[in-house]
Each structure stands twice: as C-alpha cells, then as structure tokens.
Amino acid sequence: MFTTSVDGVPVFFAQGPPPLSAGLVFGVGRRDETFVGGGITHLVEHLVMRAVGRTAIEVNASVDLTSTEFTASGPADHVVAFLHAVCGALGNLPVAELAVEADVLRAEGGTVAPPAVALLLGELYGSRGAGLAASREPGVRALGPEDVRGWVRRFFTRGNAALWLTGPVPEGLRLPLPEGPAPERAAQPRLAPATPAWGQIPVEERVTLGAEVPPHPALTATMGVLRTRVEDELRHRRGVAYSIELDRPAVDASTRVAVLTTDVRPGHEAFAAQLIWRELHRLADLGPEPAEIERERAEVTAFLDDPRADLEEACATAHATVTGIPVIAAAELRRNAAELSGDAVREVAGALLASAVLLVPADTDPRLPGLVRLPEWSADVVTGRVFPRKRLRGVPKEARLVVGDEGATLVLDEDRLITVRWREAVGLVRQGPDECLLVGPDGFSLPLSAEDWRNGAEALALALAAVPEELQVVDDDALDDGLLLLRAPAHRVREAVAHERYGARLVANGEWTAVLPEGGRTAESVADDLSAVLGRGTTGLVLRRSHVDVGYVLLRGAKEVDRHGWGASPGNPQLLARATGRPDAHTAHLLGVVGTTDEILQHVVLALGLPLEVPALMAGAEPTRAERVEGQGIAGAFRASVRGDFVGPEGSGGPVDRWMRLTHTRPGWYRAANACGALLAAAVLYALVTVPDLLDGGFGEIAVWVLAGSGLVNCLWETRPPRRPGPAGPTVEDRPVEEPRPTPTR
Incomplete structure (x- = not known):
C-alpha cells in the first residue's frame, strides 16, 4: 500500500487489476446525527448523486454508521471526472430537489445496519450516537436548504476526507473540496445495562x-x-x-x-x-x-x-x-x-x-x-399535575399521565411506566393533530394524545412549551393537514366554528368558505366537527399539494365520497359535478387537465369557483383578508345566535337564513306583526282565565296555556327596536373579488 495526497486530501492506493476503482470517503455517518435531524447525511449523499447525474461508468454512494463514501470504477479519465463532479456538487447542492429526494429516502427505507444489529446498538446506546442505528428518521421532509448546506460545511470538508485507489493517482486528478478541519466528536453516551x-x-x-x-x-x-x-x-x-x-x-x-x-x-x-x-x-x-x-x-x-488484501487495506486505511x-x-x-x-x-x-x-x-x-x-420500563415517576384517562378511549383503567417541571410520565400500572425528562429529551415528534411522541435518550418513547386524557390539550401544551423548539419535528408520516373548503356561506361556517372549542380563520367568496383551523387539526377532522351544525349534506373539498401532485378529497358532511389526484388516481367527474353544481362536461375537463401544480390549482379555482386565495393558502402564505372566529362552545354559540351574530347578508341563504335576518333587523312591519301576535296570545290567555270550562282540561288545556304563554313572551321580545349597528367594514362575503385570468393548459 502507498500513501500520497491530492489537494490536501490523503490518498491510499495499492496496485490492482484494471479498471481503476476509487472511493472518496468522508468521516460522517448516522452516529454524527441527532434524532430529529436523522437522515441528513443520506440526504446530502442523494443530492450529490443527483447533481452528478448518469455516467458511463459504474458509480455508487453509501452512508453507514461512521462514514459516507462515493465510489467509481472504470477508465481513469471517467473516474477523475466523477470525483471532480462529486466535489463540485458538494459546493452547489441542488436544493431545489430536496422534497423529491426526501421522498426517495422514505421509499428506500434503508438502514445503516441489519435490523437485529441496529436494535442491539439501540439497547446499548439508546437514541444517541451509534444507538441511532435503531431509530427511525422522523423528519427528513422537514430538512431545509440551510440544514443540508450547514451539514456539508461541517462534515464534507478537506480535513474530513480521504481517498483510496486501486492504482496510482491518475493524471489530472483534483479534489476541490472546501476548507475545514476534521470535526470534534463528543464521547459516545452509553446506557450501560446490567449484563449478561x-x-x-x-x-x-x-x-x-x-x-x-x-x-x-x-x-x-x-x-x-x-x-x-x-x-x-x-x-x-x-x-x-x-x-x-x-x-x-x-x-x-x-x-x-x-x-x-x-x-x-x-x-x-x-x-x-x-x-x-x-x-x-x-x-x-x-x-x-x-x-x-x-x-x-x-x-x-x-x-x-x-493480492486483493492490499486493496482492502487501502480502503480500510482511508476509512x-x-x-x-x-x-x-x-x-x-x-x-x-x-x-x-x-x-x-x-x-x-x-x-x-x-x-x-x-x-x-x-x-x-x-x-x-x-x-x-433488559429494562422494559422506566424506573421512576416525575412529580406534577396528574391527568386522568378518558373513558372509552382504549386507555388501561389504571393509566394516568403525569406532567411536571422535570418531565412527563405515562403510568399504565404500578409496574409499567415510561418517563422522559425535558432536559434529556432527544425529540418531540408531532404525529398528527393533538398527538405527539416524546422520545428519551434511553430509547423509550412516551405517546402524548390530547384525546386520551381529561384536559389533554393542556398536557400537550405543557410538553410543547417544555421541549426546545429545535427538538420538535413534524413526522414525515403525519397526514398533511390539507386545505378545507366548505360549500357554504361564511356566516353559516362562522356559526359552526363558534360551537367548537377551537377558533379558525375564514376566507370566503359567497359560495365557498376556506377554513384555516387553529391547533394543527386535519381538514377531515374539522369537517367532521363542523358538519354537526352545517348539516351532513354539506359539500366539503380537501385540497392537498405535494412537490409534484395536486389532489382532492370530496366530502359530503364528514364522509368521503370520492378522491382525485392529477397525474395519479382519477376521480369521478359526475360526483364532483353533482356536489359542486357544475356541468358534467366542465368537471370532466377539469380532471383531465395537465400542467404544473400551480397551473392545475388555477384551473381548480376557476372551474369550481373557489376563493382566489386558495393557491397562496396552500403555499403557506398568510391570508390578506380573513375573518377570525373564536370557538365559544355550545353555550356561547347559542348566546351569540340569540344576539344575531350569525346572520348572513341580505339576499343570501334559504328560509331559515331569511328568518334569522328578520329576527336581527326587525323592520317596522315585522314588529307590527309581532305586536298583533302578542295581542292575540294575550286574548287567548284572558279567555282561558275568564271563561269557565272553555276547555275540557287535561293535556290539551296545558298545551294551549304553554303555547299562548310562550307566544306572548316571544312576540313581545320581537317587538323591540333593532340594535343600532356600529361602524364596521364589509363582511368577508361583501368585499369585491377580482376576476381571475384563465391560465392556458399545457
């Protein structure tokens, strides 16, 4: 074996048979990552190989527990070109393709060790260092451009690289890597379980x-x-x-x-x-x-x-x-x-x-x-506030959740408990609305679901406040929240939201109302909540967008009736037409549109008459016009309804809406009619009192008394003058809407 260097990178080579093989090795692997940043090394490797592109020779790349390696085998000039391309790609990663490569990693599902070996490392080292071999990578999709660029600057440097070759250094080889020393690594944490x-x-x-x-x-x-x-x-x-x-x-x-x-x-x-x-x-x-x-x-x-032993030694020495x-x-x-x-x-x-x-x-x-x-459960319980279980949630009868200043403990019974302390936590994974997974350094994970405990939302809020934000990540497998649109006027949706315990922002255009709920709830769960007030026949549309696709879920009330993905699974245009009131030919054309995700969204907005803000809302933009509605619960919403807070604009809605507007505006003829009704009810009551044996008694007489009495009270109430409206701008439905321009299809 021989040793030299190229551009400050140590090179180890031994004479072997052609073709030339080479491996550029970096000292970074799974052990160098954190739990919430798991997969970042593999993501960098994928981005580099994407930038290099297809080659005429055999090339590959891999990440293991301790190192990352880019290999090539073929004619010397091709190998030189590959190594140069790798170094160039590290300085200019194609971060625009991050989302695609993150999904590729999820599809690959690779590990740095066989499953049994990885789990053994987890038993010895927990969820840090080498023990991460046993941990899943929860938030690859959350890694952004600055994350991967920072990782490259820290680990993919000249001081952390070595090259092995199966022959002398080929002519023209250059390794233009960024300057940087070898990283300092902390000592490997150990769980040190009692053995054997x-x-x-x-x-x-x-x-x-x-x-x-x-x-x-x-x-x-x-x-x-x-x-x-x-x-x-x-x-x-x-x-x-x-x-x-x-x-x-x-x-x-x-x-x-x-x-x-x-x-x-x-x-x-x-x-x-x-x-x-x-x-x-x-x-x-x-x-x-x-x-x-x-x-x-x-x-x-x-x-x-x-003879191949010398080649093995060169490779091993580089690592x-x-x-x-x-x-x-x-x-x-x-x-x-x-x-x-x-x-x-x-x-x-x-x-x-x-x-x-x-x-x-x-x-x-x-x-x-x-x-x-080996330990199956934690050894102690934290002190703090105790949250009892909710019944009928599948939680064991003796279970309780304890959340305190030091951490949280899930107690299933006196022998089975899981404790994670805030200062030791390695991650808090948000798995869905009101549902998280708190991960400790020993590999124990504590599930936190607000629906499982009385006042569970408060327990979850305490955990979110106690764990540093940099240790919180959204699970890659969590359901995309999506954008919920309801085919109902804003005042009806406003009333439905008011009946809940959470608030929402509404963006409406008269026919459709987009609902942006608070608290990270999924669109389907919000539709289920609101349909109780809006009616189970209300049409809902959940729009979701990835980096390559757009799709929708069509709801009737809270029940899914169809779904469609442009470029993926086709939906039923007749169902969409009946639910949205559009002609069959229009919806059939819409489902056949081809184009970018932006172009498809523009077609959806135009064809279905959705609010113009929909594309921006799906891109995560803050709405420029929105009405915020507070959740008041059933009692508060009833009081608001009596006050007339949910009356729609003039000319909108059906008979119920028109009646509600009358009870709110109370024009002169309406008050006069109620005054006449009050006189009539008073006359009936007077007759019941003064005329002997007017009715035969029994249930019929009681019913007349109740109807006449309640009618008198209600009619007198409705003869009041209307409330004088305060100064207010136009409602979210009254504001002018700019007509969109059609976008040509591809």
Whole structure:
C-alpha cells in the first residue's frame, strides 16, 4: 500500500487489476446525527448523486454508521471526472430537489445496519450516537436548504476526507473540496445495562448475541471459533438455521461491538438462544481446540496472501483516517495470527460472556439462568399535575399521565411506566393533530394524545412549551393537514366554528368558505366537527399539494365520497359535478387537465369557483383578508345566535337564513306583526282565565296555556327596536373579488 495526497486530501492506493476503482470517503455517518435531524447525511449523499447525474461508468454512494463514501470504477479519465463532479456538487447542492429526494429516502427505507444489529446498538446506546442505528428518521421532509448546506460545511470538508485507489493517482486528478478541519466528536453516551442480559426485539425468526468489548488481537479469532461451533450445531447437525453471520461495528477508537446473529426456523428460537449461550460458556470455560486455532490462523494467512488484501487495506486505511477508528495493518494481522493462543481466545470469550446481550423475538423466553432482563420500563415517576384517562378511549383503567417541571410520565400500572425528562429529551415528534411522541435518550418513547386524557390539550401544551423548539419535528408520516373548503356561506361556517372549542380563520367568496383551523387539526377532522351544525349534506373539498401532485378529497358532511389526484388516481367527474353544481362536461375537463401544480390549482379555482386565495393558502402564505372566529362552545354559540351574530347578508341563504335576518333587523312591519301576535296570545290567555270550562282540561288545556304563554313572551321580545349597528367594514362575503385570468393548459 502507498500513501500520497491530492489537494490536501490523503490518498491510499495499492496496485490492482484494471479498471481503476476509487472511493472518496468522508468521516460522517448516522452516529454524527441527532434524532430529529436523522437522515441528513443520506440526504446530502442523494443530492450529490443527483447533481452528478448518469455516467458511463459504474458509480455508487453509501452512508453507514461512521462514514459516507462515493465510489467509481472504470477508465481513469471517467473516474477523475466523477470525483471532480462529486466535489463540485458538494459546493452547489441542488436544493431545489430536496422534497423529491426526501421522498426517495422514505421509499428506500434503508438502514445503516441489519435490523437485529441496529436494535442491539439501540439497547446499548439508546437514541444517541451509534444507538441511532435503531431509530427511525422522523423528519427528513422537514430538512431545509440551510440544514443540508450547514451539514456539508461541517462534515464534507478537506480535513474530513480521504481517498483510496486501486492504482496510482491518475493524471489530472483534483479534489476541490472546501476548507475545514476534521470535526470534534463528543464521547459516545452509553446506557450501560446490567449484563449478561437478554431482551426481546421485533425481529422474527432471528436470535442475536452481542457484546461491547475493547479491541483485542484475538477478538476476530474468538468470534470465528464461536460462529463455526454454532453453525455446526444449528445448520449442519440440526438443520434449524441457514446463515450464521458475524458483525463488528466500531463505535469509537476504544470500543467494538462483537455480534453473532442467526436466522432460525419458526418454533426453534429459544433452543437457538440456549445453544449459542452454551457454546459461548464452553469457549470461556475450556477454550478452543488446537485445530480451531490452526484454522483461524490459516484463514488469516490465506486472506493476507491474496493480492486483493492490499486493496482492502487501502480502503480500510482511508476509512480509519476519517473516522478515527484504527485499522489493523497487514503486518500486525500476521503477527497476531502467529501469536494466537488458546488462553487469549478464552480470555476474550470470558469478556464476551460477562458483557453479553442476547436478543430473541417477541414472545420468546430463552429460559437461561444468570441472565437479567433488559429494562422494559422506566424506573421512576416525575412529580406534577396528574391527568386522568378518558373513558372509552382504549386507555388501561389504571393509566394516568403525569406532567411536571422535570418531565412527563405515562403510568399504565404500578409496574409499567415510561418517563422522559425535558432536559434529556432527544425529540418531540408531532404525529398528527393533538398527538405527539416524546422520545428519551434511553430509547423509550412516551405517546402524548390530547384525546386520551381529561384536559389533554393542556398536557400537550405543557410538553410543547417544555421541549426546545429545535427538538420538535413534524413526522414525515403525519397526514398533511390539507386545505378545507366548505360549500357554504361564511356566516353559516362562522356559526359552526363558534360551537367548537377551537377558533379558525375564514376566507370566503359567497359560495365557498376556506377554513384555516387553529391547533394543527386535519381538514377531515374539522369537517367532521363542523358538519354537526352545517348539516351532513354539506359539500366539503380537501385540497392537498405535494412537490409534484395536486389532489382532492370530496366530502359530503364528514364522509368521503370520492378522491382525485392529477397525474395519479382519477376521480369521478359526475360526483364532483353533482356536489359542486357544475356541468358534467366542465368537471370532466377539469380532471383531465395537465400542467404544473400551480397551473392545475388555477384551473381548480376557476372551474369550481373557489376563493382566489386558495393557491397562496396552500403555499403557506398568510391570508390578506380573513375573518377570525373564536370557538365559544355550545353555550356561547347559542348566546351569540340569540344576539344575531350569525346572520348572513341580505339576499343570501334559504328560509331559515331569511328568518334569522328578520329576527336581527326587525323592520317596522315585522314588529307590527309581532305586536298583533302578542295581542292575540294575550286574548287567548284572558279567555282561558275568564271563561269557565272553555276547555275540557287535561293535556290539551296545558298545551294551549304553554303555547299562548310562550307566544306572548316571544312576540313581545320581537317587538323591540333593532340594535343600532356600529361602524364596521364589509363582511368577508361583501368585499369585491377580482376576476381571475384563465391560465392556458399545457
């Protein structure tokens, strides 16, 4: 292996067969991220490869626990061009494509370690550093241009890069990376569970043994002997497994995690765990056989004698240079193999035994004495305000939520509880309206749903106020709120909103009213709430927009009757026509429109007569004209209705609306008619009092008394002069609306 440098970047190469292969390595991986910023390294890698584009040679890129690598193989000039393009892309990321690549990452669903290995790291390190391998990446879509540019400036620099080659440095190679030193990394936090231990993980038909140990010359040989013994028993003798694998993820310069994992036929998981534990005990107690030592030596010698070993060493040295995790050179490997002894293997096996963690599938008990159970629940409860459960919500009977100054605790019963303290929280993930997930450093997650607890909205507000804003993120899988439009005049929607406990802003044009609710509620949930007052036959339209598509959900009351996505799933134009009062031909043309998302939205606004502000509202803009309505609850809304607060403008609405306007404006003829009604009711009451036996008594007479009495009171009330209106501008329905210009289709 040879060493040189290009533009200040260390280069390691060994002579290998053509074509030329190269790997540009950066010392940044999953361990360097935070929980809420998970996936940012992978996102940078995707943006770089997008900028590089298609090439005529074989290229690839990857992110693992500790590093990011861009590789290429082909003619030297093509490899040089690829490496130069990577460096250029890092200085000019195509951030306009962030949303697309974020969705690609979600579709890819990749991890930096196999599931069982990742979960083992989570048990050892929680939700920080190497333990993030077990954590999902909750908010990739929330990462913005400045986030990825800042990540590049911090980690993708000349001082944090190295290059490996399978041949001499090709002519013309340049690595124009930005200046910057290698980043400083904090020490890896550890949970340090009591060991040896066992636990259950959601990985079926697999048993995994792992242990955190310091580097040792005999570690590889010890794991090799153990793997051979387990394979002989589980696969070759009993036929209950197929692939027994080893892994040694490096956490930092002084720590290795030795892992043995095997697949298992269903029903044999407990037996496989017992056999692995037995063989590790035997190796720690009795050591290896001489033949096993010789086999391990022979494997090391065969590997080092292979000409490709020099190439492997060049690649490993490049990774070690940027990650800070040392690699064992070829000469040292030969010396360790020659000096390998049974005592050294037995010593390492004993260390593995003392710090072992054995993981089995859920509902499996290995029934092994001497192993403690990994913590399943938190150990203590915070003090604070107690929120009792709501009934009929599926919450256990004894459950309660405690929110205090230090943190929050979910108590399911006296033995099962989850506690997360505010100062230790690694993230608060908003999963939906009034629903969050509070994540602690130990990997425990506390669900917070306002609907599960009495006064749950107050509990959620306390959590949102206690966790720093930079640790709060919207879940990528949370339902897009969407924009709710109701085919109802603003005064009707105003009344419906007033009946709720939350407020909203309304933007209307007489036919449609856009509802912008407070509190992060989804459009469908708001439609469900408001339809109780508006009527279950009210037409609703929920518009949603992504970076490539526009779609709608058509509602009747709160019930979905159809949905459509331009360029995706087609809807039914007849249903849309009947619900909106448009001709079938118009809606059929609308659903067939092709164009950009902006063009499609303009067509929707024109064809359905929606408020002109709809495109801007869907882009997140603040409405320039909007009416804010306070939620008053049922009692407050009733009082407001009596005052006439929900009367629509003259000439709008049906018989009920016209009657409500009369009770509010009370013109002279209306008051005169009520005065006559009051006289008539008074005459009936007088006759009932003065004329003996006018009625036969019983229920009929009681009904006449009630009707006449209530009629008298109501008619007298309606003879009052109307309230003098105060100075006010036009309502949201009365303001002039500029006619939109049609946008040509593509």
